[in-house]
Amino acid sequence: xxxxxLFYCYAALAVIGAIGLVRAHKLLHSVAWTLLALSAxxxxxxxxxxxxLGAMQLFVYGGAVTILTLFxxxxxxxxxxxxxxxxxxxxxxxSARVPVKRLAAxxxxxxxxxxxxxxxxxxxxxxxxxxxxxxxxxxxxxxxRYMLPFEIVGLALTIALIGAIVLARExxxxxxxxxxxxxxxxxxxxxxxxxxxxxxxxxxxxAAEEGNAL
Amino acid sequence: MIALKTLLGVVVIAIVVLVNTIVxxxxxxxxxxxxxxxxxxxxxxxxxxxxxFADAIKLLGKEDIVPANVDxxxxxxxxxxxxxPSLLTYAAMPWIESFVGASLDVGIFMVFAITAIxxxxxxxxxxxxxxxxxxxxxxxxxxxxxxxxxxxxVAIAGVVMLAESMRxxxxxxxxxxxxxxxxxxxxxxxxxxxxxAEINRTPFDMPESESELxxxxxxxxxxxxxxxxxxxxxxxxxxxxxxFSLLFLGGWNGPLFGGWDGPLGMVxxxxxxxAVIFMxxxxxxxxxxxxxxxxxALGWRIxxxxxxxSVFITAIGVFTNNFVLIVLEVIAxxxxxxxxxxxxxxxxxxxxxxxxxxxxSDGSAIIPDPGSxxxxxxxxxxxxxxx
Numbered sequence: 189x190x191x192x193x194l195f196y197c198y199a200a201l202a203v204i205g206a207i208g209l210v211r212a213h214k215l216l217h218s219v220a221w222t223l224l225a226l227s228a229x230x231x232x233x234x235x236x237x238x239x240x241l242g243a244m245q246l247f248v249y250g251g252a253v254t255i256l257t258l259f260x261x262x263x264x265x266x267x268x269x270x271x272x273x274x275x276x277x278x279x280x281x282x283s284a285r286v287p288v289k290r291l292a293a294x295x296x297x298x299x300x301x302x303x304x305x306x307x308x309x310x311x312x313x314x315x316x317x318x319x320x321x322x323x324x325x326x327x328x329x330x331x332x333r334y335m336l337p338f339e340i341v342g343l344a345l346t347i348a349l350i351g352a353i354v355l356a357r358e359x360x361x362x363x364x365x366x367x368x369x370x371x372x373x374x375x376x377x378x379x380x381x382x383x384x385x386x387x388x389x390x391x392x393x394x395a396a397e398e399g400n401a402l
Numbered sequence: 403m404i405a406l407k408t409l410l411g412v413v414v415i416a417i418v419v420l421v422n423t424i425v426x427x428x429x430x431x432x433x434x435x436x437x438x439x440x441x442x443x444x445x446x447x448x449x450x451x452x453x454x455f456a457d458a459i460k461l462l463g464k465e466d467i468v469p470a471n472v473d474x475x476x477x478x479x480x481x482x483x484x485x486x487p488s489l490l491t492y493a494a495m496p497w498i499e500s501f502v503g504a505s506l507d508v509g510i511f512m513v514f515a516i517t518a519i520x521x522x523x524x525x526x527x528x529x530x531x532x533x534x535x536x537x538x539x540x541x542x543x544x545x546x547x548x549x550x551x552x553x554x555x556v557a558i559a560g561v562v563m564l565a566e567s568m569r570x571x572x573x574x575x576x577x578x579x580x581x582x583x584x585x586x587x588x589x590x591x592x593x594x595x596x597x598x599a600e601i602n603r604t605p606f607d608m609p610e611s612e613s614e615l616x617x618x619x620x621x622x623x624x625x626x627x628x629x630x631x632x633x634x635x636x637x638x639x640x641x642x643x644x645x646f647s648l649l650f651l652g653g654w655n656g657p658l659f660g661g662w663d664g665p666l667g668m669v670x671x672x673x674x675x676x677a678v679i680f681m682x683x684x685x686x687x688x689x690x691x692x693x694x695x696x697x698x699a700l701g702w703r704i705x706x707x708x709x710x711x712s713v714f715i716t717a718i719g720v721f722t723n724n725f726v727l728i729v730l731e732v733i734a735x736x737x738x739x740x741x742x743x744x745x746x747x748x749x750x751x752x753x754x755x756x757x758x759x760x761x762x763s764d765g766s767a768i769i770p771d772p773g774s775x776x777x778x779x780x781x782x783x784x785x786x787x788x789x
Contacts, residue, residue, distance in 0.1 A: 220475075242512075254519075258526075322507050
């Protein structure tokens with residue numbers, strides 16, 4: 189009884205969060221809604237007896253991913269929004285393209301929804317009794333049967349990390365410049381009038397990143 | 403029936419936590435006062451014992467100001483997002499074997515995961531305040547908490563390896579007779595340092611450093627919303643001290659009635675917790691604030707390698723015996739303490755030489771630099787070691 193009730197509570201929260209995420213006008217609000225949706229999914233895992241997965245969901249998605257998203261959104265926010273406004277108001281062809289865009293978005297999401305539904309319905313779901321020692325059994329499987337994939341994933345992530353550091357460093361000689369750059373970037377964003385050209389940071393990577401985000 | 407029991411348990415645990423939080427607030431004022439040769443609060447109640455209540459009533463009576471231009475919804479919910487996870491951690495926290503929210507199989511990881519949400523509230527508060535100092539405070543909070551989570555998690559890994567379980571009560575019971583602070587001194591020190599950063603205490607209180615950020619994320623908050631941040635901060639102090647005493651100090655084990663599943667076990671646990679809290683306040687009274695680049699450098703270049711080394715040593719210890727483990731851990735601890743002391747000394751020297759160089763260029767270097775004498779340099783290193 190309580191289980192079912194909790195399930196519907198979490199499910200409703202997750203759906204509300206997802207709708208809020210799409211409907212929100214400010215990017216930061218979207219992130220807040222995302223936090224709600226992801227935490228609700230963690231709640232779902234808990235109510236299904238999968239504690240490890242729930243804690244992982246909270247830790248990785250609730251904590252780390254949300255914070256990373258916040259950082260990215262904050263450091264690129266101003267330019268992106270201003271650009272959007274310019275697109276929609278100043279140039280007439282852009283506003284004429286909006287219905288086409290909406291139609292395309294509708295078609296793509298409908299197709300995706302149908303495909304996912306078919307997959308969900310047609311898959312025979314195995315149900316297992318949750319073991320009381322979830323983390324121990326998980327570790328056993330991970331370090332015996334799936335040892336090689338586990339190691340490969342670890343290696344791939346390490347490579348990605350090193351690659352990200354190499355890309356982010358550019359030719360910056362200063363070690364501590366990254367942290368100060370981040371703060372300076374937001375300050376610029378707060379005062380600049382939206383034109384990316386106004387970004388007079390001595391770091392060329394900063395401008396390039398903003399360009400990518402647009 | 404189960405629902406009623408759960409509800410009762412939630413209420414009881416929340417009350418226990420909040421009462422302890424009030425005691426922690428009072429302790430900080432009194433202890434800090436006496437460490438600084440003053441009395442602390444005296445007039446409200448016995449030795450100022452009612453001061454936290456008076457503060458709470460004062461804050462409740464204040465006007466809840468929402469400044470113009472703030473991002474209203476985020477500004478309003480940020481303190482709540484800060485408060486909820488700090489109380490939610492107690493869902494998985496045991497006090498004694500039979501008095502526990504939920505004895506989860508992933509207990510310590512669960513607690514850790516919930517506290518990971520806290521920096522999100524800091525970022526929301528900093529951004530929504532429409533104040534550059536708040537924003538910088540929020541950024542600092544997120545950066546430091548995210549980067550110090552890593553050495554902390556790795557430090558906990560050693561404990562989990564020894565106890566062969568993530569359930570907190572299993573970890574405590576595994577320490578019967580031999581506490582993990584003896585087996586894992588290096589991990590304990592790393593955990594303590596990372597804990598200070600995690601709860602934004604001096605020397606890592608950059609997010610709200612009054613002298614440079616005018617209170618950081620707290621700047622624009624008033625009344626109950628400020629109180630929520632304030633209370634969340636003190637709950638976190640208590641939470642992490644409790645975790646430290648559960649993981650490293652043997653929890654409810656003790657010489658007298660040790661491991662007894664009754665009120666006395668809880669007395670032991672609380673005594674240990676308050677000892678850790680005393681350490682936290684002691685550090686606050688002793689050390690000045692570090693710079694943000696020093697903080698990140700310390701986290702990534704020293705704490706993380708040493709935490710990984712500690713895990714490696716623990717693995718060796720698990721396959722050999724406790725004696726090898728203790729010897730290796732003590733060597734690692736000595737190296738860690740020496741390295742931190744050395745860095746402090748170097749930073750002091752660099753600062754002094756820079757200051758004297760500036761004075762020389764000003765042309766006002768008539769007064770000899772007191773810091774350049776060898777006597778005072780060694781004095782600095784002593785304070786750093788004492789840290």
